[in-house]
Amino acid sequence: MSSKNTYRGYEAVIGIEVHVQLKTKSKIFCADGTNFDAADNENTSPVSVGMPGTLPVLNKTAVEYSIKTGLALGCQIRNKSIFARKNYFYPDLPKGYQISQYDKPICEHGSVTIVVDKEPKKISITRAHMEEDAGKSTHFGDYTLVNYNRAGIPLLEIVSGPDLSSPKEAAEYARTIRQIVLYLGVNDGNLEEGSLRCDCNVSVKPIGRKELGTKVELKNLNSFRFVEKAVEYEIDRQIDEIESGKKIIQETRLYDPDKNRTFSMRTKEDAQDYRYFPDPDLLPIMVSDADIERIKKTLPELPFDKQKRFKETLNLSEYDAELLTSEKELADYFEELSTASGSPKLAANWVTTEVLREVNTHKINIKQAPVSPAALAALLKQVESGAISGKIAKTVFTEMWTSGKSAEEIIKEKSLAQVSDTSLIEKIIDDILAANKSQVDEYRSGKTKVFGFFVGAAMKATKGQANPDVVNKILKQKLES
């Protein structure tokens, strides 16, 4: 382990469980809808509220999405996996048990590569299992209301090995998982809506010791910043405890982002015995090797591979490649633009600056950008042909974004085409030189810095439309003749 991830003579051991909501149209065991904006208890039925005699029927898409995710994480897919009941009482758990997977999860033994401070690190994935979500309780003084819309939404719980060793790595791991499931299209990535939730298991031990310390579980972290902050706080807290001679208690803690601290939710003594047993209402999930092969073929290029390709075959910088692959839609936009314009470098510059600025200002998804890659490529062609300057192009782009018009239309309408007519520019320059005798003398006496002044004046006189290359050339000729 690198020496940087140490804390006052201790090292941290962190494992993460990410609960990924699978973006299916209906719930995992019934036909209820899954839309987040439904009215309270609108997405319910006798099955999802656990009425007597109702039975679960497995949603095949949820299985496909789970397999897809498992394959993207390099997991082995079980040909036969089993649903089990996890028994506990809580008002938002309609049946008094959660249908989950226990000793035979659908995905096992995978790994994912994360990059922290430019160093790649392989994090093992112990397992990924399917389960149903519970409802949502809201407490009001002496009563509680329960909304079962979420009860039965399919989840894939991805469990990492204890391979993470810093808060930064923990957050990066969670970010990487999100990026992958978004790439796969199996999750909508909405952390605020709880589409992705993290539980972190944290323990510390003196540097070099093999034996692991007592672990504490931090539950329900729904932002990557909170993951980082909570783990950071927890490492510190545990070291403080040990240093002051206390023992770490095995417990579940919650993170309070306002106070930036963790607090105890329950200790191991209250830990429940979930009495797992195979659910007799569901048959084993049988997945053939042919199914696995078929699903494997639908896997998109994953972020890590895409980044590598952008660097190696398109010659993009590390920074651009990373930024452009952060989201699949962004990468797709860039690639379309790159192909249409024939210039990956120019395309990368435009997407990382102009396009992303507009996207961020308008807080929209790149998919909703009013300027398509094809339209933008047309604009870039105008720059390359010298019809307009790079500077003007930026104005045209903004106009395209707001009006929806094509680059050509805007250039024509606003007469933005670059002036390359030498005779016209020559005349303008003659006038400028005549009007600024003292500056001309300065230049000729060796103070060549004033060159910029003449360029500026020429551009001003042409409202920026003069071709800067032509202006430079003529000016040089006139001043040095």
Add this chain to the structure above:
Amino acid sequence: MELIQASFKQVSDAVKTKKISAVEVTKFFMSRAEKLNPQLNAYIAFNTKAMEEAEAVDKKIQQGEAVGPLAGVSFGIKDLLCTRDLRTTAGSKILSNFVPPYDATVVARLKNAGAVVIGKLNLDEFAMGSSNETSFYGNCKNPWNPEYVPGGSSGGSAAAQSARIAMGTIGTDTGGSIRQPSNFCGIVGIKPTYGRVSRYGIVAYASSLDQAGPMVSSVEDAALSLEVICGHDPKDSTTSQQKVPEFSKNLSQNVKGMKIGLLKEYQSGGIHADTAATYQRAVDELKKLGAEVIEVSVPLTEFAVPMYYLIAASEASSNLARYDGVKYGYRSDFKDLSSLSLEDFYSQTRGEGFGKEVKRRIMLGTYCLSSGYYDAYYNKACQVRRLLREQYLDVFKKCDVLLSPVTTTPAFKIGEKSSDPLKMYLNDIFTTSTNLAGLPGMSVPFGFSKEGLPIGVQLTAAHFNEQAALNAAYALESVSGVKERRPNVF
């Protein structure tokens, strides 16, 4: 046509040809049921919309629309099966106010075949019992002698059928709950192969064992109604895709060459003399009819009762967790909410809502599934269950049907065993292994005890071979000599 003796086919044909209306049939059985029920307590509730539903059947016929093979047949349904807009209690206080917004698939299929549901039948609470004594709605009585139990858990179904206060009834069988009461009340009851009949909408007791089936007056009626309720259901993943044979068409009394297996393990040990005699007579009759009788062995049946109680209780402890007073059903009348903890909310509601036997099985099952005990109890029982199934598969390579007594004794008196759960559990000694192995099994009346209580025999067949059991039962029925005997409530 005398309705009380008529078969489903006769009634349905008469209704279809407008010789009698569904309304008339319904009226007949409803009024008979209303009159006799106070003596028997077989019904928990009547369907107040039965007449309207019968009218709808008649209307269909008048308009020339197709109606099913049970057109106008009055059915009583065990109150474990959900009925849309008709309260479904499972015999428990905890569901005393539960009105399902859906029909169990079995009920939907009966209605679709033209049957009219006239009421909901008494049962042991959540089908846990062998005497109908654990019902929150009071004992049901045996029509042959009101001092005796009708059996359980489908006691109300058996009593109603034997008193003909329903034309047909539906029961469920987890460890013998169709066959044992059928045996005690002198009717025909069949538990189909696990996976034949949808469990959707049937209040779950032990999901890997529960199956619904007809409890009726004749093998013919059993075959016809079984045909209607069997078949794959997209709402129940454990239902089989196997084609459902035309049981009624294929019925045959010819058992010549049929191989009848007698289980060595069921020959000895505390069998009542009248039960033994009835059983022996059935063996002899089958031989006379040309069947070949051989002795076979399923050694693991010795452990069937403990296996059953471990597995059934474990599943039940989880299945019954949903009755918590949060979403539907009974909730304690809490006065002071401000100091009420969630745990008190649950324990008080469930403590008041469940009866003693149900609590006993929840406790037992919770224990069996607990960490540290799971392997020794639940898991071990499941392992032995797989072996038991294999032993049965071997046996059915040698014979077509197994013949045995249904229980060791005829019906017992109300109160006789209710204080000793172990004694009560031994009632299931000949029936539970059928459920554990997932086999079809049925009870057909074949004799009487000296006290005048009915005694049946049990027929068990290989998976999905209900036809073999039905045919053997059909042959036995033809020579039973008891078909015309009726309880004296008439």
